[in-house]
Amino acid sequence: MAGMFIDVVVAPEVAKDKDLAAKLTEVCPVAIFAVNGNGTLKIAEENLDECVLCDLCIEAAPSGSVQVKKLYETE
Amino acid sequence: MRFYEYESKELFARHGLPLGQRAVAESADQARQAAADIGGSVVLKSQVLSGGRMKAGAVKFADTPDEAAAHFDAIMPIVVNGQNARSVLVESKSPIAKEYYVGITWDGRRKLPVLIFSDMGGIDIEEVAETHPEHVSKTHISTILPFSPRVAKEAIGAVGVTGSELNRLTPIISTLVEIFLHYDLTLAEINPLAQLENGKFIVLDGHVDMEAEARDKHKALLDDLGIQPEETRQARPPTDFEIKGAQVDASDHRGVAGNVVGFDGNLGLVIGAGGGSLTLFDAVRKHGGKPANYCEIGGNPSVKKAKELTKLILSKPGVEKIAVMMNVVSNTRVDIVARAVIKGCIESGRDPAETIAIFRIPGSWEDEGFKILKKYNVEFCDRSVSMYEAAGRAVAKMS
Amino acid sequence: MSILIDKDTTFIIQGITGREAVNMTRECLNYGSKVVGGVTPGRAGREIYGVPVFDCVRDITKRMKVNGAVVSVPPKFTRDAVFEAIENGIETIVIVTERIPRQEVAQMVELANLRGARIIGPNCLGIITPGQCKMGGVGGPADDTRKAYSSGPVGIMSRSGGMTTEIANTLTAAGLGQSTAVSIGGDAIIGSSYAEIMPLFEADPETKAIAIYSEPGGRMEAELAEWVRENNSRLPVVAFMAGRFMDEMPGMRFGHAGTIVEGKADTTAEKIERMREAGIAVAERIEDIPALIKERLAEAA
Ligand code: SF4
Numbered sequence: 161m162a163g164m165f166i167d168v169v170v171a172p173e174v175a176k177d178k179d180l181a182a183k184l185t186e187v188c189p190v191a192i193f194a195v196n197g198n199g200t201l202k203i204a205e206e207n208l209d210e211c212v213l214c215d216l217c218i219e220a221a222p223s224g225s226v227q228v229k230k231l232y233e234t235e
Numbered sequence: 236m237r238f239y240e241y242e243s244k245e246l247f248a249r250h251g252l253p254l255g256q257r258a259v260a261e262s263a264d265q266a267r268q269a270a271a272d273i274g275g276s277v278v279l280k281s282q283v284l285s286g287g288r289m290k291a292g293a294v295k296f297a298d299t300p301d302e303a304a305a306h307f308d309a310i311m312p313i314v315v316n317g318q319n320a321r322s323v324l325v326e327s328k329s330p331i332a333k334e335y336y337v338g339i340t341w342d343g344r345r346k347l348p349v350l351i352f353s354d355m356g357g358i359d360i361e362e363v364a365e366t367h368p369e370h371v372s373k374t375h376i377s378t379i380l381p382f383s384p385r386v387a388k389e390a391i392g393a394v395g396v397t398g399s400e401l402n403r404l405t406p407i408i409s410t411l412v413e414i415f416l417h418y419d420l421t422l423a424e425i426n427p428l429a430q431l432e433n434g435k436f437i438v439l440d441g442h443v444d445m446e447a448e449a450r451d452k453h454k455a456l457l458d459d460l461g462i463q464p465e466e467t468r469q470a471r472p473p474t475d476f477e478i479k480g481a482q483v484d485a486s487d488h489r490g491v492a493g494n495v496v497g498f499d500g501n502l503g504l505v506i507g508a509g510g511g512s513l514t515l516f517d518a519v520r521k522h523g524g525k526p527a528n529y530c531e532i533g534g535n536p537s538v539k540k541a542k543e544l545t546k547l548i549l550s551k552p553g554v555e556k557i558a559v560m561m562n563v564v565s566n567t568r569v570d571i572v573a574r575a576v577i578k579g580c581i582e583s584g585r586d587p588a589e590t591i592a593i594f595r596i597p598g599s600w601e602d603e604g605f606k607i608l609k610k611y612n613v614e615f616c617d618r619s620v621s622m623y624e625a626a627g628r629a630v631a632k633m634s
Numbered sequence: 635m636s637i638l639i640d641k642d643t644t645f646i647i648q649g650i651t652g653r654e655a656v657n658m659t660r661e662c663l664n665y666g667s668k669v670v671g672g673v674t675p676g677r678a679g680r681e682i683y684g685v686p687v688f689d690c691v692r693d694i695t696k697r698m699k700v701n702g703a704v705v706s707v708p709p710k711f712t713r714d715a716v717f718e719a720i721e722n723g724i725e726t727i728v729i730v731t732e733r734i735p736r737q738e739v740a741q742m743v744e745l746a747n748l749r750g751a752r753i754i755g756p757n758c759l760g761i762i763t764p765g766q767c768k769m770g771g772v773g774g775p776a777d778d779t780r781k782a783y784s785s786g787p788v789g790i791m792s793r794s795g796g797m798t799t800e801i802a803n804t805l806t807a808a809g810l811g812q813s814t815a816v817s818i819g820g821d822a823i824i825g826s827s828y829a830e831i832m833p834l835f836e837a838d839p840e841t842k843a844i845a846i847y848s849e850p851g852g853r854m855e856a857e858l859a860e861w862v863r864e865n866n867s868r869l870p871v872v873a874f875m876a877g878r879f880m881d882e883m884p885g886m887r888f889g890h891a892g893t894i895v896e897g898k899a900d901t902t903a904e905k906i907e908r909m910r911e912a913g914i915a916v917a918e919r920i921e922d923i924p925a926l927i928k929e930r931l932a933e934a935a
Contacts, residue, residue, distance in 0.1 A: 164581070165574045165607060190537075209538045209574055213603070230603075232610040341736060343852050343892075346743045346823050361897075378740040419735045448709070448891070449735040470885025496888070509820055509889040510794020513849060513877035514920070520879055529888060533796070562800035563782055565759065565774025566654070598799075599774045618781075618803055621921040 163208030165232055168192055168217070171225040175201040180221055187216040236445045236468045239282045241324050242460045243443045246418075247425075250410050253437045257326040263304040269325035270303035276328040279306045280440075284468055285316040293320065296328060317471050329437060334427035336360050337408050339376070339415040348376040350412060352390040356427035370394050376412060384409040403436055404428075418456065419449030476551055480530065483543045490536030490567065492544040500525025502592070502633055503548040503557035505541075505576055508533025511562035511622070518623045519558070524630035527554045535567045538575045545579025549590070556592040558629035563618055569596045569604030577611050588612035592632045595625035636763035636814040637789065637834040637841070638726055638752075643767050645702035645726075646671045646694055648715045650682050654771070655706040658730075659683055664776035665768040670700060673715075695722045702726040704760060704770050709734045712756070716742045720751045728770050729755035729825070733891075736823040743825055753825025757890065759795030759817040764802075772817050773799050786811015787842035788927060789835040789869075791828050793820050793854075793890065794876075797847040800920060801874070805845065808924030813841040820849075820890025827854045829861035836867060842934070843927045844871040848905065850880045851893045855905040859912035870930035871914040872923050878902045 174180050178199035185193045185201075190210040194202045217226045238246070241259050248254050258269035259282070270277045281293035288294050293313045297303040307323050314320075334356035342349040353371045355363045364371045372393035374386055387408035391401050407428065415423040422444040429439045450457060450464070457464075467473050473481070476497045484493025491508070502524050506515045512531045519526050528548055532541055548557060559576050561567065573594065580587040594608055597618035608615040616625055639645075647662075649655050650672025660683050662669050671694040672687045674680075680687040688694055691703070703719040705712060705727060712731045719727050720742075727746070734756050746753050754761060760770015764783040772795060773779030782803040788810050792798040795817040802815055816831055818824055828846060835841045848855050855873070862871060880888055881901040887894045895901055906916050915926045 164578055209578065212568070212571070230606075232607045341740075341823065343822055343854070344827070344857055346740050348737075348740070377744065378737055379744045416737065419737050421736070446735050446737075448733045449737075452735070469887065470883070494888070496886070508794070508796045509893075510792070510797035510847060510849065510876055511800070513794075513880070513889045513893070514797065514800075514874075517876060517878045518919075531889070562794075562796040563778075563803045564796065565778065565799055566657075566771055597803075599778055619807070621804070621919065622800070623919040623921060 162231060163205065163211075165230065166208045166211040167229040167231055168203055168208060168211070169227045169229065170201060170203070170221070174221050174225040183220050184217050184226070187220045189214060189216070193217065236447055236450065237284050238443050238445070238460075238462075239284065239321060240280065240440065240442055241282055241322070242462065243441050244438065245460060246414065246443065246456070247438055247441060250414055252407060252410055253435065255327040255329055255437055255439075257324060260307055260323045260325050263307045266307035266323055266325055267300040267304035270297060270300040273325065273327045277303055278326050278328045279303060279310060280324045280326070281310045281313060281315065281320040282322045282324055283315045283318045283320045285318045288315055291315045329429070330432045331429045332432045333430045335404070335430070336363070336426045337411060337428050338422065338424035338426065339412055339420070340422045342375065345375055347378065348412075348415060350374045350376055350386060350390050350408070352394060352408065354394050354396050356429070360426065378416070382409070382412055382416060387412065399434070400430070407436055414443070418443075418453055419446045420444060421446050476528070476547070479547055480544070483540060483547055486543065487537050487540045490532070490534035490540065492532045492536040492540045494529070494531040495544070495547070496529040497551065498526045498528055499553070500527045501553050501555045502629060503527045503551065503554040504530060505532065505545055505548060505557055505559045507531050507561045507567065511560075514562070515560050515622055515626055518626035519630060521623070522627045522630040524626065524633065527551055532561070532572065533567055535571065538571055538578065541572055541575030542579040542582070545576045546583050549579065549583040549585060555634070556590055556629070556632060558592045558626065559594045559596065560622060560625050560629075561596040562622060564596055564598035566599065568600040569598060570600045570607060572596055573604040573607040577607065577613065592629035593625050595620060595622065635838050635840040636766065637831070637838050638761050638814060638816065639702065639763050639767045639769050641666075641766040642668070643701045643769065644668045644670045644699065645704060645769055646673060646691065646700055647685075648673045648691070648703055648705045648719065649707035650674055650685065650687055651677050651680070652706055656682055658704070658706065658771050659685055661771070661774065661776045661779070662768050665779055667767045667769060670694065670698065691718045691722045691724070695724070700724055702728065702769055704728045704730060706730045713738045713742055716753070717745060720745050720749050725751050727751060727753050727825070728758065728760045729753060729819070730758065730760065730770060732757040734821070736821065739821065739823045739825075743823070746825065754816060755819040755825060757821045758819035758824075759798065761814065761816050763814045764812050770817070771795070772815065773802075782806060783815065784811040786813065787840065787931070788812050789838070789841040789844045790815035790846070791818055791831055791844065792816070792847035793818060793849050793892070794847055797876070801845055801847055801923060804920050805924055805927075810924050810927060813838060820892055822852060822892035828858040829854070832858065832861050832867065835869060836865070841869065843931055844869050845923050845927065846871065846873045848873055848875050849889060849893045850877045850895050850902050850905070851900050853899060856899065856908045859908045859914060862914060863912045870927065870934065872917055872926045872930070873909055873914050874917045874920055874923060875902045875906055
């Protein structure tokens with residue numbers, strides 16, 4: 161489930177990558193990323209609307225593999 | 236944060252200031268017992284966070300334990316300046332020869348504590364200062380030099396008190412100054428400081444105020460005195476609505492979304508920050524609007540925290556619409572507040588376009604914020620519309 | 635010209651690695667300010683947006699002349715940080731931190747007075763000389779700061795950080811720029827009150843008028859009124875008074891820590907009267923400030 165204003169979409173190969181998952185968890189200032197028990201990436205849905213649009217997650221992952229969507233811009 | 240008299244006296248006693256025999260009574264039976272234990276005549280004083288007890292009839296004298304019990308019942312229901320009594324202090328009544336005043340407070344202009352002393356105690360010190368200025372001395376105290384009793388001596392001497400009185404008063408006043416400095420007090424006052432017929436001095440009435448900012452630092456003392464962290468001790472006790480507001484603010488350390496105070500109106504206010512809130516509250520009233528609350532958001536609170544504040548305000552009985560307004564913001568983000576108030580409306584089952592009378596927060600991230608507001612059809616304005624005008628638009632929408 | 639800071643002012647940021655301080659550093663740099671170093675104990679060797687971090691102030695001041703310091707450390711450590719700045723010869727110290735017990739503020743002020751340093755704050759957003767230097771969070775991000783502030787003849791002093799920018803923005807929109815704006819802080823005891831900053835504006839040839847934002851509580855407005863009268867100030871002063879509703883609610887604390895009505899002298903009614911007696915114009919609304927200033931500037935010309 162997306163937030164009311166923000167959704168974050170992560171490519172499956174990035175979500176499975178333990179190193180990248182850990183990195184995303186570290187960079188996001190509002191804890192939108194977390195890791196599952198097996199080290200894969202989990203999105204903390206309740207925090208999505210806290211996103212400050214800092215793009216740190218986008219910069220931390222291979223180009224295009226993390227998208228931050230502003231739901232108020234699309235219909 | 237004001238202490239009750241019995242708490243102030245407990246603090247004084249720990250530091251060796253001279254006090255009469257006393258006990259706190261929470262029932263007529265306890266008052267009777269206390270009077271019997273103390274023996275002789277006693278005075279019963281309402282424990283209430285306000286001055287003016289004498290005038291309100293909340294101080295009475297008793298010669299017998301039964302009389303003390305009867306007075307307890309008479310005193311407890313008396314409301315003094317909007318404050319209820321917590322208990323009654325029963326204290327020995329002593330024959331007095333002379334009354335003095337001593338107080339320490341802050342002089343905001345000189346930015347130093349000031350020791351105020353007078354040999355005309357027992358009455359309002361400001362009145363004495365006006366009618367008998369030669370009987371009042373004001374002596375400033377350094378905050379970086381160790382305290383030295385010569386300050387007390389000079390203060391006493393300045394009103395012409397000398398002899399054994401000067402020597403007996405010096406240590407008492409010095410101790411009070413040390414208490415003031417040690418506990419980060421904003422006021423430490425003994426009035427009257429009485430000289431008994433036998434020449435001894437005794438603290439008859441006194442009270443202290445501790446700076447709210449210093450409460451954590453002096454937690455051990457507050458715990459000892461039984462002062463709970465949630466006791467705000469403001470001019471009036473907090474309402475349910477205000478307590479919930481404090482909980483919202485405490486739920487997350489990021490930014491401020493609280494300082495809620497309830498009023499009777501129908502227009503909920505989500506306003507900020509410190510100065511902006513004062514300005515906007517005045518503006519709403521100037522336009523004839525009826526605020527349902529005062530509040531402050533600022534310092535960039537999380538969406539969740541500002542949302543919870545919005546929901547709290549919307550849940551207040553009688554709130555028809557909310558106005559979301561701030562001064563041009565620098566670190567609080569427009570888009571974050573926009574998300575929060577819209578989400579707050581929706582989660583309260585209200586249509587944001589209908590419920591938000593006006594959104595006037597220009598500044599940091601405003602373009603992003605305005606996109607969100609547009610999408611939800613919320614009326615908003617940028618910095619070209621003044622705070623005053625925005626408040627007027629909100630008020631105009633109220634029936 | 636300007637007061638307190640200009641394009642050549644160098645300053646450091648104490649507590650530079652803190653979350654808010656990192657943002658503030660970036661935006662001060664983006665505005666063109668000369669942030670020459672930062673201090674966080676134990677973090678020497680790091681850099682924040684190219685600004686070198688040191689363990690103590692002396693490690694910077696022994697190498698170069700530093701004019702100012704912005705202190706952005708938790709309340710518990712603020713007094714130590716301010717003492718450190720003062721004892722290392724820094725002259726202008728902006729304290730951003732809030733919730734410092736006033737006795738500690740008094741200690742900082744007392745030491746600053748002994749050493750000839752000046753404290754602005756605490757609980758403030760700092761100082762800005764538009765187009766030259768922004769020292770502190772005042773105005774927010776550099777781009778937003780440029781929108782609100784412009785260079786010109788009006789000096790601003792405000793007990794509210796946010797309202798400093800609201801007033802600047804209103805002046806800018808009306809074509810009135812600012813010489814220097816000072817967010818003086820909202821606490822009961824602050825390093826520099828209106829009356830203590832007035833002599834600087836008075837001596838600054840570029841400053842032609844003053845706008846102030848004031849609130850209930852304290853004696854600062856009365857002190858300003860006295861100063862203006864006793865010194866026969868050449869500067870017209872226009873004040874805005876917020877919190878008028880508080881006159882009816884004695885003992886309640888709203889807004890800043892220093893904002894409370896305890897006695898008659900704390901009320902807005904009383905303060906307005908004091909100021910008007912001294913010839914200070916009191917605006918009913920923020921947007922009335924520019925016209926009142928223009929009127930007075932025209933009279934003076
Ligand atoms: S843009 Fe920033 S806040 Fe948003 S999800 Fe990415 S890292 Fe987190």
